[in-house]
Amino acid sequence: MIVVGMLSGTSMDGLDVAVADLEIADGVIELTPVATSTTAWSPHVHKRLLALLPPSNTTIDEVCELDTLVGQAAADAAAAALAQAGVSGDLICWLGQTAYHWVRDGRALGSLQLGQPAWIAERTGLPVVSDLRTTDIAAGGHGAPLASTLDALWLAGPDRRAALNIGGIANITVVGPGERVVAYDTGPGNCLIDVVATRAGCPGYDVDGALAAWGHVDEALLAELLADPYYRAEPPKSTGRELFTADYLTKMLAVQPRALPPSDVAATLVALTARTVALACTGHGVTEVIGSGGGMRNPVLVAALRDALHPIPLRSSDELGLPTDAKEAYLTALLGFLTWNGLPGVTQGATGSTTPRILGRITPGQTPLRLPEPATAATTLRVRKTDRSR
CATH class of the missing domain: 3.30.420.40 (ATPase, nucleotide binding domain)
Structure with a gap:
C-alpha cells in the first residue's frame, strides 16, 4: 500500500508529511520511504493555533473554525505530497494537531486533535484514519508516545x-x-x-x-x-x-x-x-x-x-534509513497501515494500556471501504534505505 502519514507536532511549526510504501508478510512489515515534505502553517492559522494553548481561554466557534481550517490545510498538503511523489495513494493517516492533552493525577483522561478528516477524504478521494490517541486513552493508556509502536518493531x-x-x-x-x-x-x-x-x-x-x-x-x-x-x-x-x-x-x-x-x-x-x-x-x-x-x-x-x-x-x-525530520510522519503512516490491517497500534504496556487496541476511526473516501483480512501479527519493521530516505 502507498500510505500518506501526516501530523503537526507540539511545536506547531507546520505539517509534516511522509509518503510510504508499506507491505506485510509473515509478521514482517517492510517500509520503503518514498517522499517527505513540510508545509508551514499560514501566519493567520499559526497565530490562532498558538492562541489556543493554555492558560488562554477560547470559544467553541474558534475551535470549530480551526478544526475546519486545519483539516483543509492537511487536505491540500496530502494532495500535494502525492502529486509531487508521482504516485497514487491508497490510504491517509492523519494524527492531527493536538489542541489539548488532558492529564490529571498521572492519568490521561482525553486528548483533542484538530483537523476534520472529512476535508482530507473529500480532497484526495482516499480513506483517512484519524483520532488515534483517544482509542488508547479509552483503553487505559496515555495515547502517547505513539512513536513507541514504530520503535518497538524497528529496534528489536x-x-x-x-x-x-x-x-x-x-x-x-x-x-x-x-x-x-x-x-x-x-x-x-x-x-x-x-x-x-x-x-x-x-x-x-x-x-x-x-x-x-x-x-x-x-x-x-x-x-x-x-x-x-x-x-x-x-x-x-x-x-x-x-x-x-x-x-x-x-x-x-x-x-x-x-x-x-x-x-x-x-x-x-x-x-x-x-x-x-x-x-x-x-x-x-x-x-x-x-x-x-x-x-x-x-x-x-x-x-x-x-x-x-x-x-x-x-x-x-x-x-x-528514517529521515530525522520525518520519522514521526512515517510513524503515522505505519499506524494507519496497522489499523487498516486490523493490527493494534500500541505495543502492550508502552503507553500504560495493558490492552492494545486497533487505533482510530476511518473516514471513507470516494469508493466503498474494502478492508483486507486482518493480519495475524506484526513482529518486525524493516526500513529499506533509498536515496529518497536521506
Whole structure:
C-alpha cells in the first residue's frame, strides 16, 4: 500500500508529511520511504493555533473554525505530497494537531486533535484514519508516545536501545530483548526554547542554536526547573504544552534573584532538555540512543545531549534509513497501515494500556471501504534505505 502519514507536532511549526510504501508478510512489515515534505502553517492559522494553548481561554466557534481550517490545510498538503511523489495513494493517516492533552493525577483522561478528516477524504478521494490517541486513552493508556509502536518493531534486537524524539516535547522508547517496551515523555524538548527564542526576536525557534550558543547555563534556574514533580513521576506518563507553557517559563524566571539575558535562558533550557533526556536513558541502562525530531537539527542541543549521555553514543535516525525530520510522519503512516490491517497500534504496556487496541476511526473516501483480512501479527519493521530516505 502507498500510505500518506501526516501530523503537526507540539511545536506547531507546520505539517509534516511522509509518503510510504508499506507491505506485510509473515509478521514482517517492510517500509520503503518514498517522499517527505513540510508545509508551514499560514501566519493567520499559526497565530490562532498558538492562541489556543493554555492558560488562554477560547470559544467553541474558534475551535470549530480551526478544526475546519486545519483539516483543509492537511487536505491540500496530502494532495500535494502525492502529486509531487508521482504516485497514487491508497490510504491517509492523519494524527492531527493536538489542541489539548488532558492529564490529571498521572492519568490521561482525553486528548483533542484538530483537523476534520472529512476535508482530507473529500480532497484526495482516499480513506483517512484519524483520532488515534483517544482509542488508547479509552483503553487505559496515555495515547502517547505513539512513536513507541514504530520503535518497538524497528529496534528489536539483542541490545537495549532507546529511540529519542525531540519535538516540542521529548519522548523516549526503550527496547530490549525479551522485555516489555517502556515509552514516555521525558519533558520539554523544544517548546520552552522556542518561547525564549521568540521573545528574543528569533523567527519562532532558535535557528541553529545560535541564541543558546552565546549563553551560559544558570545553575540556579536549572535547579528550579529540574525540581518540577513531572520528572520524578514514574512512567507511564505523558505531558505537553498544557504544563510547559510560556507562563510556566515566565513564573520560573520571575523567582530568580537576577534578570537573565535571553541567551542564558536559552542555554539553560538546552541543558534542561539534555539533562532530563540523559537521566531517563541512563536510568534504563541503554547502550545506544537513536535520535530524531526537529531538536536533532539544533547543533547546540545535540552537543549538550552527547555530553550528557556520554559514554552512551547518540546516533541519528538518518543512519538507519528514517529521515530525522520525518520519522514521526512515517510513524503515522505505519499506524494507519496497522489499523487498516486490523493490527493494534500500541505495543502492550508502552503507553500504560495493558490492552492494545486497533487505533482510530476511518473516514471513507470516494469508493466503498474494502478492508483486507486482518493480519495475524506484526513482529518486525524493516526500513529499506533509498536515496529518497536521506
